[in-house]
Amino acid sequence: MKKVIVKPKVLHNIPWHYCPGCTHGIVHRLIAEVIDEMDLQKDAVGVASVGCSCFNYDYFDIDMSAAAHGRAPAVATGIKRVQPGRLVFTYQGDGDLCAIGTAEAIHAAVRGENITIIFYNNGIYGMTGGQMAPTSLPDMKTTTSPYGRNVQETGFPIKMTEMLALQEGCVYAERTKVSNPASINKTKKAIRKAFELQLSRAGFTIVEILGTCPTNWGLDPLQAIKWMEEKLEKQYPTGILKNSKGDSVICDKK
Amino acid sequence: MKKVIVKPKVLHNIPWHYCPGCTHGIVHRLIAEVIDEMDLQKDAVGVASVGCSCFNYDYFDIDMSAAAHGRAPAVATGIKRVQPGRLVFTYQGDGDLCAIGTAEAIHAAVRGENITIIFYNNGIYGMTGGQMAPTSLPDMKTTTSPYGRNVQETGFPIKMTEMLALQEGCVYAERTKVSNPASINKTKKAIRKAFELQLSRAGFTIVEILGTCPTNWGLDPLQAIKWMEEKLEKQYPTGILKNSKGDSVICDKK
Amino acid sequence: MRQEIIFAGFGGQGIMLMGKVLAYAAMLENKKVIFLPSYGSEMRGGTANCTVIISDDEIESPIAENPNLLVAMNRPSLQKFEMNVITGGCILINSSMIDQHTSRDDVIKKKIPANTLAAELGNEKVANMIALGSVLELTGCVSKDSIILALKKSLAPRHHDILPLNKAALEIGSERVE
Amino acid sequence: MRQEIIFAGFGGQGIMLMGKVLAYAAMLENKKVIFLPSYGSEMRGGTANCTVIISDDEIESPIAENPNLLVAMNRPSLQKFEMNVITGGCILINSSMIDQHTSRDDVIKKKIPANTLAAELGNEKVANMIALGSVLELTGCVSKDSIILALKKSLAPRHHDILPLNKAALEIGSERVE
């Protein structure tokens, strides 16, 4: 019998610290699969950010740099400028990317920095215990919006990937989700596409992936998947937001 | 004989430190005129930023707060949250707003903060001696792009106001210029519109004003005006980018 | 009198609540008390633990340096903390979740099948209160009444209907510990 | 020998260049030298000034505490700096731009109509070199040749055609100072 599918080679064989059913793990595996398939283990550098995924430098068996909260795109820029031939990607949560790291992400896009941001959007600060993120949904209850996110006081969910897509330096922006086998395969394709564009030096690429946080959403893993599809995806429709080296450009959907 | 037009009441009667022909002064006067006309001297608080305009707290005879570089929208937020009834505006250059202050501006827009940003865009860091800004034009020579802004290395001019306009919390965004009497009058109308919307608590408003920096552009004041209209405006077309309490919404012009 | 107790288990077992309620009860009895939770990334992957120190005198160091009781609600917790208990101290094991016992022979070994008994009471969630009942029995650090009062004061009135169940749990815990 | 010279005027008069060229020339003569420009927001609104200290011995403090020469290229500069010059020092005035003279009577007063003379030479821009010529005449701190060499070394070869004009300016400056 042939091994058909096993843990990707670039993943260390250690258990992950994520909560049961948290889809961070799925996204990690997808990245690893793409690196394996593109045979980039020695050519890839990952930049870990600060959030639940902050220990993922232990999980990927590739060169890794662990950035300060929000600064992964700047760190990736530093690496890429020295080693323009390498695949450089960041892995960032919505708190990391859309709050404290807003400027670093936007300016990486403005510069058309040849890096890829893998943006894990679960609409909440997972690591720190479920505070409101700029991506949290209207009326969503979190530990810092205990009465529900009041849009009058705190605004509407940020349009982050849309902003990045707006910049000329951004050549590819897609939003996907990891809620079932089909969408997981689609996410993998998006990651591969972004990596390929990066290696062809086309410019800045981002894949936003809707994921879960069962723990801080207060839902069990399956309910969380459902909530993601019903609520999160409604706010953040999946699809290609920009593909300036390809064809369709969907920008502001409103 | 009646005084028809004199220096607005809320401007202190002291000379300004701006270089000859620098249009910062025009914009100051327009803000002052609107405050006068709306009779808001005691109700307005201005937030000065860091750039050539950083001493403008000395020029306006209203309560003023001088913010750290890039942080004026956060300072304005702090003020507005305590005193929601006041007119709170920031005055920011393109370096201040589009580089170091990117996140603060975007999140003020995301929150729909009831403040107005007056954004003076001269495509360069004036105060510090003519360095490249995220708004500098492709191939533009500055002290930090001595061989011209290389878009491959440093990207294309940032779409700042477009990004702000993209957020739901932003209700009004207009780009104007101050290159002749007509456009100056138009700018004044835009400022007034933004202030009125703010006072009606509609949300975040921004007026981007194309202005000159004769000194660091290496041009005399008249040449500078021309360059602004010929080059800067080409990159940054004037017009209403968002008016969600009115009608037309022009977003990504691409 | 001074008690240093470690409560340990996984998230969802109500570990923090056990500690907090005990601390509250101690306060109600005018004792000196400190509650110190573990926190942060330790809690990812599901482990949770906290310590309570109760004393008649001022509690100086907030760290339980010489715990005299470990309440181990699941297997990894036992492994993690069993060596911390002082000689002559006690290890209370939730025997519904842990099939072995500690290898230490210089401590008192106690068992309570907390989940099983809770299920019998009709609500697995009160396993923690059952274990807490055992703690009261073993240490006598506060009275059951104080615990009930603490629960009452910390719960919103609309939740007071669960008090009888908790009281029953405490009692079973103190009776059935062995 | 030690010279502390202040050059002051408005932006566009080539004030910094005067100082830098003088400093360069001093270096070429193997003297100790320091050039210190004013900078930053002082320069908005058009004022500019710098100091040059030339000495045979080590220059310790980079600040010209006892300037023995002020070169005032416009009116506000004279007002700003005239009180700084030491007793017995000298104030050189660009009489094309300044119609009065210093009120100090404990200093030597000198004049050069730098702009007028520069215009006569056909290029108002060399007013600074004319004033610098006067400085050389008044202080003897470096030779004209060193200045020319300094200019030559600091200009790209394609600009060397302006050297004769500058040389002429220096000479006029040293001749016509009064």
Add this chain to the structure above:
Amino acid sequence: MTKVEINEELCKGCGLCINFCPSKVLNYADYTNNKGYHPAKLINPEKCTGCTSCYLVCPDCCFEIYR
């Protein structure tokens, strides 16, 4: 013929594989692993079509699939 292996010690009992297996091959084990979770278990291995859905949705990389 397909063989599916589950690394029970990595499993956190989230149930995603169980839910997404189109052939109802999987369910929770009645025992707990060392971490205290009820791991997923093949209850109808013969029904497995090798569709890899379980592998795809498992957040903890517990699956290996052979054909």
Add this chain to the structure above:
Amino acid sequence: MTKVEINEELCKGCGLCINFCPSKVLNYADYTNNKGYHPAKLINPEKCTGCTSCYLVCPDCCFEIYR
């Protein structure tokens, strides 16, 4: 009838008013002000229409206009 006054000490001689005056009322003075600039000056005051263009474009608020 219009009267235009220029505050010469505020003027920095930028020339914007001169350029934008549709009636060619303005030009540089041949003297300099205290800062050293040649200020703007009314050379044809009688031609002034009171259009306020000069006021509008002046960055240093040098103008007052009376009617």
Add this chain to the structure above:
Amino acid sequence: MEQVLLKGSEAIAEGAVLAGCRFFFGYPITPQNEIPEYFARRLPQVNGTFLQAESEIAAINMVYGAGGTGARVMTSSSSPGMSLKQEGISYLSCAEVPCVIVSIMRGGPGLGAIQGAQPDYFQAVKGGGHGDYKNIVLAPSTVQEAADLTYQAFDLADKYRNPVIILGDGILAQMMEPIVLPNEKQDFPEKNWALNLDKNRPRNVISSSYPIVEELEKVIIRLNQKAEIMKGEVRWDTLQVEDADYIIVAYGTSARIAKAVVRQAREIGIKLGLLRPITLWPFPYDAIYSLVPQVKAFFALEMSTGQMIEDVKIAIGRERPVYHIGRYGGVIPRVNETLEKITAVAKG
């Protein structure tokens, strides 16, 4: 006087609310998340405003804005976040905007670990920001003190028009103790320097910009004179120093451990005393120096590799040895290991 059981973080937040603080701007970071979370629940109940900023930098600058209006305002963070606030703190000090800033230290440097530690003493006390400025730094060591000192911090801030820093650690923030809360404050000082919409006064300006150096120098001299006056707020606590041969100097959580060490040392016949600075700035130099004649050696117990010890050294000079005792990165010093180190010195 009813007792309540509160976490250190909650005590800080409630102390602030009772002191009239109605505005909080912050950004989540462990181990102080309970502070913003408490405010998020509590402030809407008292017509206050809780706002989660997009970053620590935005938060501190919102404090600058709100504080400039005269409102009682607070922010809180932990080590990496506090580093980001340093520019803002320098601005607040220079512009003399009263506010309270809570720094809950964790293991550093870098991302470090989230357990309690004390390695940000230098940052808080010497000034991690740029320029010459001084902020009062209060170091609570119990949950009761966390509430009380925060409560008082607002008065101190207003009294001196100066930021006040509460310096705690993860242990203090996370532990619960029974405490008695202070009464709700009713009277607040007038602030005619503020942007407070008083239509009868001339406009005000809040700024830290002084382009003319002579003016800036005057401001710095004035701030320095104010700092001299603020030195009068110095506070410390002592335990069994009267007859002590040896003194531990320790603050915050370390001081609690030190207390136990003192008790145990006495039990084995070592005359140990404790001096606990409550204000870290101003530091109780004189109080410490006054112990020199009677004392053989000093110990600085810190959860850092040695920061406060420098102030102890400045206090006592080279007249007595000062030994550093510490654990790092979130490891808490044990009573017995600390005692061992002291015994080793005491028994020679």
Add this chain to the structure above:
Amino acid sequence: MEQVLLKGSEAIAEGAVLAGCRFFFGYPITPQNEIPEYFARRLPQVNGTFLQAESEIAAINMVYGAGGTGARVMTSSSSPGMSLKQEGISYLSCAEVPCVIVSIMRGGPGLGAIQGAQPDYFQAVKGGGHGDYKNIVLAPSTVQEAADLTYQAFDLADKYRNPVIILGDGILAQMMEPIVLPNEKQDFPEKNWALNLDKNRPRNVISSSYPIVEELEKVIIRLNQKAEIMKGEVRWDTLQVEDADYIIVAYGTSARIAKAVVRQAREIGIKLGLLRPITLWPFPYDAIYSLVPQVKAFFALEMSTGQMIEDVKIAIGRERPVYHIGRYGGVIPRVNETLEKITAVAKG
């Protein structure tokens, strides 16, 4: 050995280029704009990369990325910008990423003034960031030294895998002096810890995150041991200390003024000497202490209200008086006013 006339900023930048620095990330701020501007012109000529970041924070984190690959990399800023870099500096130190950071001090706090001053000593030397870390801090006092110390800083950074800070002020950065440049460096150390694409080694990780406190403690202890070794790099200079009754301690621009004061003091019969720390961390405590027996009093001349003076106090204890002399906010101390203050003490 040809002399060139350079600004301090340019000397720093060219010193870096000659030391093999090929990457610069920075953000404009007066009075150090000539550093990025020099790199913007120069680096493209040597196949290097100059990148103007969107902020100081981005710049320091780009340094973290680039330094992690093993490249020689630099950033520079001035006071407010340096405050913003503190989080990043803490990360760099903890992750042991070698790099050179130039801090050109101006008048602060707040926006302050842009003229040269020295009020960021604490920030650079004690650590404005969070956590226990130590960086070597070099304080050039001439343009020649600006080039030389920057040149050497890269070797120090690589030798210890540690950031090195060049601490100067606006005067140093802006003034021009004739200098002789060092030779272009040819040999560079191997860096097998770096993300350097060496396909024959296992992967590397650059991180400052240690969630398990015991591990973090080990790292801190190791960093602390490294700091002890780095103390061997202490450097200072003296002028006429042999027979001195009084000593000025001063660094950077202040030390130049102090030199003139020493000369003039000697002229009026006061035996004054100068001790000039070249490394501010490690600080020359022993060198200063060794002067105590012969010296009646010490003076700390600083363009701040008193920061380095604390280290002088630690050095000498309370055995001799230490007087602070300073001007602030961008005002430069005058030779004669300084001499007067010293004379007042010397003449009693």
